[in-house]
Amino acid sequence: MTQQASCTVTDPATARTLRQHHAFLGLFVQPQSPSELAPRLGMAANLVHHHARRLADCGLLFQQRRGGGRVYFQLTAREFRVPSWLLPPEDPQGNGTADLRELSEGFLGAYSRSWATLHAGEEDVYGFGDATHPAPRMTPPDAPSPEGHPAHLDRLTVHLTPERYRRLARALSALLEEAQAEGHSEGGAPCTLAVLTFHAGDKPGRSLSRSTNSFLGADQ
Structure with missing residues (x-):
């Protein structure tokens, strides 16, 4: 499997996941290993791998390769398009x-x-x-927060x-x-x-x- 230029999301659950984990997904524009990302994120490697696997299960990431005992994930597409009707503004988990x-x-x-x-x-x-x-008189302090x-x-x-x-x-x-x-x-x-x-x-x-x-x- 190779990364697509664009992909249309048609499932509400996937659209919510895309919105909620947008920043995390952005780390996988290029192939990345969860164990290599873990120190940057201040998280345990197995937890980062768990998140990446969940996002792969819903189609937002894919397993790009294995090497040196590591698994590399990458974004399924450089652009995800979500129809506006799929997540209306009043959706508590939506827009x-x-x-x-x-x-x-x-x-x-x-x-x-x-x-x-x-x-x-x-x-x-x-x-x-x-x-x-x-x-x-009670006056607020003038000093800026350290x-x-x-x-x-x-x-x-x-x-x-x-x-x-x-x-x-x-x-x-x-x-x-x-x-x-x-x-x-x-x-x-x-x-x-x-x-x-x-x-x-x-x-x-x-x-x-x-x-x-x-x-x-x-x-x-």
Whole structure:
């Protein structure tokens, strides 16, 4: 068997597996041995082999060859095409819902780690004082989180024409295209950068608003 240029997925279970394991599958564009990938992934070789075998069983990978006591797997195709009707957005394991849940869970986990790192050893103090000795104000720390990859969220709601909306959304996505073209940083860690833009509704009087939940710090 040889790798195909393109393949159409017609089974919902396979389409879900493709979406859920997209990053792992991307490691097998060229023939790869699970035992060689295991150190990079920080996983046991038998566990990586188990995942690769499962993906081969559903047709997304194939056993390309054996050699030197190792099994090499490769992507069945360089491109997988999934009809839009196969996984509608409301499918909890499908497209939009699953993507947003994955992003939400990932960000909340990163936010918790950044919060814990920044506030380690601190405590909240609720003082009430009196007219003579007023309670001190509680102010957030100015120092950035010492975490290497702190969580960062920046949100803006503003009235836009359709033309300006599309221009700004494309400009944001262009930053991701630039990062993709630059590729991995040597010795870097996996990070998710996401762009989310949407129509906020037609409620009258919606004001321009900006909010951030970031641990980057002003100097980062």
